[in-house]
Amino acid sequence: MNKIQIENKLSQYGHRPTAARLEVVEALLNFHGHMTADDLYEHMQSTGSSVGRMTVFRTLDLLAEIGVVRPTYQGSGAAHFVLLEDGHHHHLVCMRCAQTVEFAECSFAEDLSQQLAEKHGFKIEGHLLEIYGVCKKCQAG
Amino acid sequence: MNKIQIENKLSQYGHRPTAARLEVVEALLNFHGHMTADDLYEHMQSTGSSVGRMTVFRTLDLLAEIGVVRPTYQGSGAAHFVLLEDGHHHHLVCMRCAQTVEFAECSFAEDLSQQLAEKHGFKIEGHLLEIYGVCKKCQAG
DNA sequence: CCTTGTTTTGATATAAAATATCACCATGGC
DNA sequence: GCCATGGTGATATTTTATATCAAAACAAGG
Structure with missing residues (x-):
């Protein structure tokens, strides 16, 4: 954008x-x-x-x-x-040091998005997917 | 949990x-x-x-x-x-009034999760999916 | 081009939220 | 029991967010 x-x-x-x-x-x-x-x-x-x-x-x-x-x-x-960027964003966050890595792959099914939208009366505009884990550095430490 | x-x-x-x-x-x-x-x-x-x-x-x-x-x-x-709850959580958030609706449906492919984990050296523990939109009430107003 | 009403701006003040500090308490290992 | 370590909670401080308000910018209508 x-x-x-x-x-x-x-x-x-x-x-x-x-x-x-x-x-x-x-x-x-x-x-x-x-x-x-x-x-x-x-x-x-x-x-x-x-x-x-x-x-x-x-x-x-x-x-x-x-x-x-x-x-x-x-x-x-x-x-x-x-x-x-295009209504959505995805990143990996380290739970220890808060380091953040962005990634573009989006496995999120738009179908479900629309399904949920109707079910709850929302007009969907985007989403954020945060995946939590421990980065290589913090695993070692 | x-x-x-x-x-x-x-x-x-x-x-x-x-x-x-x-x-x-x-x-x-x-x-x-x-x-x-x-x-x-x-x-x-x-x-x-x-x-x-x-x-x-x-x-x-x-x-x-x-x-x-x-x-x-x-x-x-x-x-x-x-x-x-089980390492993950999903909700719909209204961009106007911040009202939040939780939902259980999880369309997120664990495959991708593991794939990303290896690619970036992360040990994955969970995720949060936030879907943004405008709730029925705010669409009307 | 000049009013008039509305939106926007930014300095300051205030409130809210998070963090640092530190003396004291609890616990586990020796 | 004694010591080392980890945990607690009151207070003080810093950081972050919001409220207020006068001035400025702007759009619309005459």
Whole structure:
């Protein structure tokens, strides 16, 4: 998902694609990984952006609401945001050191997704699959 | 997963199944849902438990480390813990109001799980599948 | 182009949640 | 019983998230 697509999605949901929001989106796409709101804010500061901390938080909330990112918990007390590239995301998480490996393989049957959607009256937009385990390093230690 | 099994798992990983920890486990199993550490602490207080707040936090962290629970983000700033009944858990989350519906159906192929495990050197212990969408109520509003 | 009403922004203040610290208690091995 | 280690819980501190609000930006209508 690129900047333009996200911009369109914002409009589509009745939110203005303002300069500040697009700066956040841009930084998010550049960062391309898991980050907290403050990580992103500090990164933006370091690149000379004047977007405020609140706006970063609010924009991430907004993006979560329209399904572009999803907050997850990754060890620390702060929410980490992951980009749902095509509506979904999958990763392996080490239960010890919180190291995270992303993978693209998606074994998730869309059939079931739709089935569940109807059963519970939900309009499905995406999913996140987290697999837990212990990484090689922590198995050794 | 019952109290005894969790108790064994604690021992197995070199942690003592102390009275305080077992009280937390008991409360967790009674609560049977999604809750924050403070929710659980307050619930325990209301039932006359004298276990401290720190112990509740630490025990939940410990249980997360051994794969009994998993913290997730559910709208508020606090981590919500879900019980991984048999190592896994699945739920539908509304992107608007954060309402959560659990479901048992598991379409996740264990084959892929093992395949990924080998590829990345992980020892797999479980997974969490979150499906995002908009609930009936929020679609209407 | 100028109002007018609405949305957005960002500084500051506040609240909430997580973590660090530390003295004390409990337990298991010797 | 004594020591080493692990666990507990009160308090203090830090980190993260949210609320507030005046100012700014913007869209729509005249």
